Amino acid sequence: xxxxxxxxxxxxxxxxxxxxxxxxxxxxxxxxxxxxxxxxxxxxxxxxxxxxxxxxxxxxxxxxxxxxxxxxxxxxxxxxxxxxxxxxxxxxxxxxxxxxxxxxxxxxxxxxxxxxxxxxxxxxxxxxxxxxxxxxxxxxxxxxxxxxxxxxxxxx
Amino acid sequence: xxxxxxxxxxxxxxxxxxxxxxxxxxxxxxxxxxxxxxxxxxxxxxxxxxxxxxxxxxxxxxxxxxxxxxxxxxxxxxxxxxxxxxxxxxxxxxxxxxxxxxxxxxxxxxxxxxxxxxxxx
Amino acid sequence: xxxxxxxxxxxxxxxxxxxxxxxxxxxxxxxxxxxxxxxxxxxxxxxxxxxxxxxxxxxxxxxxxxxxxxxxxxxxxxxxxxxxxxxxxxxxxxxxxxxxxxxxxxxxxxxxxxxxxxxxxxxxxxxxxxxxxxxxxxxxxxxxxxxxxxxxxxxxxxxxxxxxxxxxxxxxxxxxxxxxxxxxxxxxxxxxxxxxxxxxxxxxxxxxxxxxxxxxxxxxxxxxxxxxxxxxxxxxxxxxxxxxxxxxxxxxxxxxxxxxxxxxxxxxxxxxxxxxxxxxxxxxxxxxxxxxxxxxxxxxxxxxxxxxxxxxxxxxxxxxxxxxxxxxxxxxxxxxxxxxxxxxxxxxxxxxxxxxxxxxxxxxxxxxxxxxxxxxxxxxxxxxxxxxxxxxxxxxxxxxxxxxxxxxxxxxxxxxxxxxxxxxxxxxxxxxxxxxxxxxxxxxxxxxxxxxxxxxxxxxxxxxxxxxxxxxxxxxxxxxxxxxxxxxxxxxxxxxxxxxxxxxxxxxxxxxxxxxxxxxxxxxxxxxxxxxxxxxxxxxxxxxxxxxxxxxxxxxxxxxxxxxxxxxxxxxxxxxxxxxxxxxxxxxxxxxxxxxxxxxxxxxxxxxxxxxxxxxxxxxxxxxxxxxxxxxxxxxxxxxxxxxxxxxxxxxxxxxxxxxxxxxxxxxxxxxxxxxxxxx
Numbered sequence: 001x002x003x004x005x006x007x008x009x010x011x012x013x014x015x016x017x018x019x020x021x022x023x024x025x026x027x028x029x030x031x032x033x034x035x036x037x038x039x040x041x042x043x044x045x046x047x048x049x050x051x052x053x054x055x056x057x058x059x060x061x062x063x064x065x066x067x068x069x070x071x072x073x074x075x076x077x078x079x080x081x082x083x084x085x086x087x088x089x090x091x092x093x094x095x096x097x098x099x100x101x102x103x104x105x106x107x108x109x110x111x112x113x114x115x116x117x118x119x120x121x122x123x124x125x126x127x128x129x130x131x132x133x134x135x136x137x138x139x140x141x142x143x144x145x146x147x148x149x150x151x152x153x154x155x156x
Numbered sequence: 157x158x159x160x161x162x163x164x165x166x167x168x169x170x171x172x173x174x175x176x177x178x179x180x181x182x183x184x185x186x187x188x189x190x191x192x193x194x195x196x197x198x199x200x201x202x203x204x205x206x207x208x209x210x211x212x213x214x215x216x217x218x219x220x221x222x223x224x225x226x227x228x229x230x231x232x233x234x235x236x237x238x239x240x241x242x243x244x245x246x247x248x249x250x251x252x253x254x255x256x257x258x259x260x261x262x263x264x265x266x267x268x269x270x271x272x273x274x275x276x277x
Numbered sequence: 278x279x280x281x282x283x284x285x286x287x288x289x290x291x292x293x294x295x296x297x298x299x300x301x302x303x304x305x306x307x308x309x310x311x312x313x314x315x316x317x318x319x320x321x322x323x324x325x326x327x328x329x330x331x332x333x334x335x336x337x338x339x340x341x342x343x344x345x346x347x348x349x350x351x352x353x354x355x356x357x358x359x360x361x362x363x364x365x366x367x368x369x370x371x372x373x374x375x376x377x378x379x380x381x382x383x384x385x386x387x388x389x390x391x392x393x394x395x396x397x398x399x400x401x402x403x404x405x406x407x408x409x410x411x412x413x414x415x416x417x418x419x420x421x422x423x424x425x426x427x428x429x430x431x432x433x434x435x436x437x438x439x440x441x442x443x444x445x446x447x448x449x450x451x452x453x454x455x456x457x458x459x460x461x462x463x464x465x466x467x468x469x470x471x472x473x474x475x476x477x478x479x480x481x482x483x484x485x486x487x488x489x490x491x492x493x494x495x496x497x498x499x500x501x502x503x504x505x506x507x508x509x510x511x512x513x514x515x516x517x518x519x520x521x522x523x524x525x526x527x528x529x530x531x532x533x534x535x536x537x538x539x540x541x542x543x544x545x546x547x548x549x550x551x552x553x554x555x556x557x558x559x560x561x562x563x564x565x566x567x568x569x570x571x572x573x574x575x576x577x578x579x580x581x582x583x584x585x586x587x588x589x590x591x592x593x594x595x596x597x598x599x600x601x602x603x604x605x606x607x608x609x610x611x612x613x614x615x616x617x618x619x620x621x622x623x624x625x626x627x628x629x630x631x632x633x634x635x636x637x638x639x640x641x642x643x644x645x646x647x648x649x650x651x652x653x654x655x656x657x658x659x660x661x662x663x664x665x666x667x668x669x670x671x672x673x674x675x676x677x678x679x680x681x682x683x684x685x686x687x688x689x690x691x692x693x694x695x696x697x698x699x700x701x702x703x704x705x706x707x708x709x710x711x712x713x714x715x716x717x718x719x720x721x722x723x724x725x726x727x728x729x730x731x732x733x734x735x736x737x738x739x740x741x742x743x744x745x746x747x748x749x750x751x752x753x754x755x756x757x758x759x760x761x762x763x764x765x766x767x768x769x770x771x772x773x774x775x776x777x778x779x780x781x782x783x784x785x786x787x788x789x790x791x792x793x794x795x796x797x798x799x800x801x802x803x804x805x806x807x808x809x810x811x812x813x814x815x816x817x818x819x820x821x822x823x824x825x826x827x828x829x830x831x832x833x834x835x836x837x838x839x840x841x842x843x844x845x846x847x848x849x850x851x852x853x854x855x856x857x858x859x860x861x862x863x864x865x866x867x868x869x870x871x872x873x874x875x876x877x878x879x880x881x882x883x884x885x886x887x888x889x890x891x892x893x894x895x896x897x898x899x900x901x902x903x904x905x906x907x908x909x910x911x912x913x914x915x916x917x918x919x920x921x922x923x924x925x926x927x928x929x930x931x932x933x934x935x936x937x938x939x940x941x942x943x944x945x946x947x948x949x950x951x952x953x954x955x956x957x
Contacts, residue, residue: 038922038930039815041864043913050903050922050930055565057901057922057930059912088905090912143912238453243483246456250463256509257460259452269511277508 005105009127011134012081013096015069020101020127020134027082027089029097032074048093053082060091066142067122085139092142101134103127108136158182159275162204164189164221165237166213170260174208174237177264183271192216196224199232206233206275208258211245219245219252226253233274237262287383289550290331294340294380297324298373305369313354313361322351328376334549339395340379346402347372353406368401421475421490429646430698431472432520435494438469441502442518444490449512454486460509462491468505469495553654556614563604563611564899565924567804570604571896572926573597605897608804612653619697619706620648622661626668626695633672640679640690641672647697652704655902656778656798660706663771667708667794668693670768675712675792685789687711704798711791715784717743727752744784748772776937777904777920779820805900807923809893809931810876813866816931817889818898818923819876823936825884826850827892828875835871848886850877855884858943860934863887863918880937887939898923900933917942 009020010029037049037060046065050057060080064071072095080091111123124138161183163174171188178185186202189195191213199207207225211218222234236249236257246257255274258267304321307314325347332340347369354361375394382389421442423431431440445461447454462479465471474491476482482489495502499517506515518527577597584590623645634641652660676682676691683689696707717740724730724746730738746752750769772782779799786792807818808827828850830838839857840847846857855877859869869888876887901922906912920935 036927036929038932039866040913040916040919040932041815041866042916042918047913050932052924052928052930055561055924057903057924059906061912243453243456246453247459247480250456250460257453257456266511273508273511 006102007105007108009101009103009134009136010081011098011101012079012094013098014063014067014094015072018098018132018134019063019094020103020136021081021083021092021139022136023100025083025085025139027084030080030082030091031076032078032080032093033076035080048091051080051091053089053091056089058082058089058091060093061142062093063142064093064095083139085143088143090139090143101127101129103129103134158184159205159271160184160186160202161271162187162189162195162198162202162207164192164195164198164207164213164218165210166190167210170210170237174267177267178271181268189221192218192221192224195221196228199225200228203229206235206271208235208237208271209254211236211238211242211249219249222249222254223252233277235270235274286335290335290337291380291384293331294328294376294383297328298377298380300324301328302373305366305373308361308369309366313358315355318351318354322348322355325351337379337383337389339389339392340376340383342399343372343376343379343395346399346406349406350402365405368398368405372398372402421473421492423473423492428523431494438494438496439498440472440492440494440520440523441499442490442492442523443502443506443515444518445488445510445513445515447487447513453484455482455484457510457513458482458486458489461506464505464509465491465493465495465502468497468502469493551614556611556654560611560615563608564804566604567608567897567899568924568926570601573600574896575926612804615654616651617654617657618648619650619652619657619704620645622657622664623648623695623697625661626664629665630668630672630693633669637673638678639672639676641676641693642690644692644694645696646694650697650699650704652798653800656780659774659778660796660798663774663796664695664706664708666767666771667796668695671708671710671712671792671794675710675714677713699800704800706796706798707793708796709791709793714788714790714792715744715747715786716788717786720744720746724749724752741785744786747784748782779822779920804897806895807898807933808876808895809925810860810874810889811891811893812860812864812889815866816893816925816929817860818931818933819878819887819936820933821895823878823880824876825879826877828877828886830875830888831872838875848875848877850884850886853884855879855886856943857886857888858939859888861890863939878936880940883940885936885940885943887934887936898931898933 008023010023010026011018011020013019035051037051039049040047040059046062048060048062048065050059062071063069077096079094079097081094081097082089082091084090107128108125109128111125122138122141123135125136127134127136161178163171163178163185165171165174165188168190171190175185175188186204187198189198193216195207195209195218196216198204207222209218209222213221216224218236222236225232225234230253232253233255234249234253236246236254237260238246238257239260246254249257255277256270258270301321301324304317304324307317308321311317325344329341329344329348332338332344350365350368354365375398443465445458447457450457458479462471462474470493472492472494475489476486479489479491493502497505499519502517574597577594580590581594627643630641630643633639671693672691676693677685677687679689682691692711694707694709696705696709698705720743721730721735721738724743725732725735729746729749729752735743748768748771752769768782775782775796775798781797783795783797784792785795806821808821808824810817810819828838828848838848840849842854846859847854848857849855857875861867862869870890873888873890874892876889876892878885878887901924903913903919903921907914907916907919909915918935918939919932920938921933922930923933925931
């Protein structure tokens with residue numbers, strides 16, 4: 001019974017904070033060094049570029065830039081988390097992938113307005129795990145264009 | 157004015173046969189070639205009105221000879237003489253400019269008709 | 278495994294059978310009501326034929342047998358007009374009921390049992406068709422089939438020329454008849470275009486061929502054609518029919534106009550249904566193969582230079598061209614599988630047209646032609662929305678109300694036609710109405726009013742280019758509701774969508790008589806020839822279809838080639854002055870360079886010179902859409918100048934440049950381009 005109430009979060013590091021994404025959303029995790037990213041001119045700044053994922057061309061988003069966070073330099077820990085959203089694959093560039101956590105659903109709270117540096121538009125909840133707080137991301141909103149984000153801000 | 161014909165065939169029987177038929181109808185045989193090379197040389201020397209060209213011959217075959225003649229004289233009128241089963245050669249010849257073809261063994265009327273047609277064109 | 282597959286096929290079969298039975302039932306009712314109507318009989322026949330085919334391949338013999346007999350009787354109706362009787366109608370009704378019953382049994386998985394009813398039916402059919410059926414069979418086999426659309430296109434495209442249908446019968450010549458045909462064919466090829474022949478591949482037939490026929494389109498007259506044929510035929514019979522003869526049915530039994538894809542019957546094809554996802558997967562794999570093939574070709578260049586003496590390397594070099602060939606062939610075959618009939622989207626329109634007509638109080642008759650014209654599946658999907666828009670516009674703003682039509686002396690019912698056909702490498706889909714049409718003069722004044730053109734430009738434009746203004750963004754606004762401007766609502770969106778598919782929109786219109794809007798589309802998109810160029814460490818692909826020339830720019834010729842006019846850089850090419858765009862600046866990649874290559878490109882007469890650092894070479898590229906991410910309200914937003922992406926030999930992505938988009942963005946935002954260059 002309790003097991004049914006759990007979800008598995010893949011957690012990663014971004015500018016010092018810990019974030020999580022439902023493991024069911026994740027397709028694979030790649031080392032940045034393994035792939036060449038092609039720059040897309042005139043795309044929004046947070047678009048790192050596009051990569052070839054077994055024949056599909058998919059975008060890679062720099063999550064740090066997306067959230068207007070301080071950017072950590074690319075190093076050997078930098079990873080691309082490939083997530084699936086409405087049949088589309090998208091790569092998320094993160095500072096470091098931490099681990100997989102089994103979190104009770106009950107331990108995930110509604111996102112408070114100003115919990116982190118990140119615009120709550122992108123957050124679906126805050127997970128408590130022992131002493132840690134993990135920010136659970138809303139993949140759908142991360143992938144929506146800037147305008148929607150602005151709209152969401154106004155709505156608030 | 158009788159038309160000048162060049163007869164090319166490696167078999168002397170066939171040349172004789174054609175010669176008899178054609179001469180009896182008033183054609184003038186201006187040369188007989190026994191292979192492709194001779195055919196080309198004779199054509200150059202005699203400028204016949206029409207050529208009957210056997211396909212299978214030693215040295216140079218009829219197809220190659222016809223092609224060389226066509227190259228020398230794009231207006232040349234060459235009739236291919238072929239045995240059954242040489243469709244592929246005939247097709248090639250027609251595509252390279254042969255005006256018509258006759259199938260061996262042939263009838264006298266067929267030969268005369270074909271020659272007259274080709275000469276009239 | 279086999280069982281699962283069989284179940285899948287069975288499900289498909291049942292689905293299709295339902296459709297077929299429904300259409301057949303409708304057809305019998307129409308036959309009963311209206312008598313012998315050729316179109317209905319053809320449709321009926323086609324359905325029976327399809328059902329027979331699928332039942333046969335599934336092993337449902339009773340269904341196959343019964344449909345076979347139905348086919349025969351329908352064929353007889355077709356060939357001997359006037360024999361339709363109540364008896365036959367009855368028989369057809371009973372057969373359909375029996376077929377339905379048999380279909381139920383299939384669904385329930387009941388075994389086939391002896392069925393005296395079927396035997397009885399078969400016998401009755403046999404009685405009707407037995408008379409001289411043997412002769413009919415052979416005659417059918419000798420026909421040239423041409424669809425109504427093909428015939429119509431033939432007429433329209435060749436108004437200046439003659440179309441002849443020529444039948445030959447060889448009576449005297451008994452040997453190598455096929456060679457006589459070949460000779461005639463070869464001679465006639467010099468006189469015009471051979472459109473179709475019986476037998477279909479006349480130039481490949483060998484052996485006996487007492488009868489053959491051909492359809493030729495020529496500038497010559499009958500006597501001239503007759504003379505040419507005479508040169509290669511001795512005492513043999515041939516008949517020449519003109520197009521009018523054909524239409525008046527004088528061409529006899531050897532020529533047949535048919536509806537839609539029935540023409541394929543003569544070639545007796547078999548087909549299977551395949552899940553489209555599997556085809557897409559196949560296409561994807563072929564795409565990867567093409568990429569690897571390009572990579573292999575690249576590698577082989579290196580090997581060639583370095584290893585003359587290495588036997589294995591030489592063997593490899595001999596194998597690679599073959600791989601190249603096979604990959605290309607494979608690609609073409611798969612593309613062919615992806616082709617879908619336009620009819621698959623046309624059939625969604627009757628309902629739509631009825632609804633819009635009702636809303637707008639118009640009376641509209643919808644007609645189709647060319648439904649079996651095929652188009653790449655991806656393109657077909659993308660073209661539906663623009664078509665809906667065009668159809669909506671045509672009814673809403675083109676076709677007048679019944680009252681007004683009557684006042685203007687037109688039939689009160691308006692006509693809306695969706696036509697499709699192929700022209701060389703393009704597929705054309707036309708939305709045509711007989712409504713009010715568009716007046717170029719009114720467009721001119723409106724465009725002036727909107728500031729889209731200057732008075733001087735307006736003077737110089739012909740009516741065609743004036744009509745094209747409808748497609749410009751900002752031509753029309755929703756607050757104006759008169760016929761003229763309403764016609765333009767959203768037309769720029771239509772154009773943008775079609776241009777994304779590498780297509781074009783063409784408008785012709787006669788005030789008072791109607792409007793035709795043609796969507797001209799490429800046959801297929803997925804793989805194109807492109808030139809790979811490099812700028813600031815990035816590779817870009819430019820489709821060759823948009824490139825005219827590549828010019829090297831270095832220290833020596835720089836000043837001659839690139840000039841500055843009114844503070845804008847231009848290039849003179851073949852006496853045209855064309856704007857220069859530096860790719861690096863256009864894409865905001867950094868400082869410009871003074872040496873490199875000019876890619877002279879253009880679309881629809883508008884030219885541009887694009888300056889890049891390097892040219893890598895030509896290669897086949899597989900086009901990958903970025904449509905999921907690029908565009909308004911999408912992740913990347915709109916990115917002018919990029920139409921998609923491709924994967925290079927090394928596995929990395931290269932973006933595909935969109936010359937049209939660059940031109941557009943340059944025209945629209947010429948200033949911004951300038952600003953960028955001063956900013957660098």
